[in-house]
Each structure stands twice: as structure tokens, then as C-alpha cells.
Amino acid sequence: QDKAEQSYVACLRQSPNHTDCNHALAVLYVRSQRRKDADHLVEDWVRREPKSAAAYAEYGWLCSLDKDYPKAISACQRAYELDPHDVHALNELGQLYETLNRQDRALNMYERSLEFQPHQADVGLRVSRLKAQGVGLPHPD
Structure with missing residues (x-):
């Protein structure tokens, strides 16, 4: 260590x-x-x-460890705004949405992540699992 x-x-x-x-x-x-x-x-x-998507995604990850989901989502959304291709932000948002029982949004984030980095086995498994559960595209709130 x-x-x-x-x-x-x-x-x-x-x-x-x-x-x-x-x-x-x-x-x-x-x-x-x-x-x-x-x-x-x-x-x-x-x-x-302050313009680093990766830094905000990392901050979002730390907030999610504390179960401060609003702050985590806000940080990851900021990361996404700064760089819509940031895979860490997309995956973190996907996990947060799953935790908050928004599987439709989670699936959307995971699929976007796979568009940019297709060889993420764990994300591919999450997509397969969500689709097997019948999860579809996000619907408006």
C-alpha cells in the first residue's frame, strides 16, 4: 500500500x-x-x-459513498455537461439512477457509456440485466 x-x-x-x-x-x-x-x-x-469532467465525476463518486445522492447526481451531471463523453461520469450516473430506482435512466447512461467505450464488460452486463428486466428508454418525469 x-x-x-x-x-x-x-x-x-x-x-x-x-x-x-x-x-x-x-x-x-x-x-x-x-x-x-x-x-x-x-x-x-x-x-x-473547475472545468474537469473527471474531477467532478470523482467528486460524485465520493458523494455516492456517503449516500448523498442529490449532491452525487449534481456533481456527475456537471461532469456530463463539461464532457458528454466522460465514461466515468456516465457510469456513475447509471449507478446512481439504479440506486434511486430509475432503471430507465440508468440504462440510457450505460448505453451512452458503451458507445464511447464498447469493451466495458461490467457495463455490458448491467445493460443486459436491465433489458432482461424489461427496462426501456427513459420517460419524462
Whole structure:
């Protein structure tokens, strides 16, 4: 764990906005019961890069861990507005919509994600499962 953390920190020193390093370090912090470090990392990223879809998607993921679904959806929607091709934001929105029993919206997000990155086996399984349940296109609220 220490070596992994050191590697991620070194990566971020070289490239502070490296999406995969930011995500991996945030996950490492969360799994190591260092949630405040994860929050600090991601909040700093959002402050440094307010136009980064990846940073907002990561913030949305952290909010979803707290079950703060309105804040999580807001952050992920902001990510989507900044970059409608951001797969992390699309997948996070899909998972949030599933949690909130909006399978139609979840399916829509997952299908969009697969348009941009078709080789996501886990997302493909989610789409298949939702379609097998008879979930269709979203309908207006």
C-alpha cells in the first residue's frame, strides 16, 4: 500500500490532473479508512480544475459513498455537461439512477457509456440485466 501510494503521489506531482492516478489514489485512501485524505485530494482537484469532467465525476463518486445522492447526481451531471463523453461520469450516473430506482435512466447512461467505450464488460452486463428486466428508454418525469 505504501508503495502504491508513493507511486500515485509521484505520478500526481508530474501530472496533477492525471485522471487514473487521482482515481486510484482516492480509492486507495477510501479502502485504507483515510476518507478525509480522499476528500481533500478530490476537492483540491475540483478547485484546481473547475472545468474537469473527471474531477467532478470523482467528486460524485465520493458523494455516492456517503449516500448523498442529490449532491452525487449534481456533481456527475456537471461532469456530463463539461464532457458528454466522460465514461466515468456516465457510469456513475447509471449507478446512481439504479440506486434511486430509475432503471430507465440508468440504462440510457450505460448505453451512452458503451458507445464511447464498447469493451466495458461490467457495463455490458448491467445493460443486459436491465433489458432482461424489461427496462426501456427513459420517460419524462
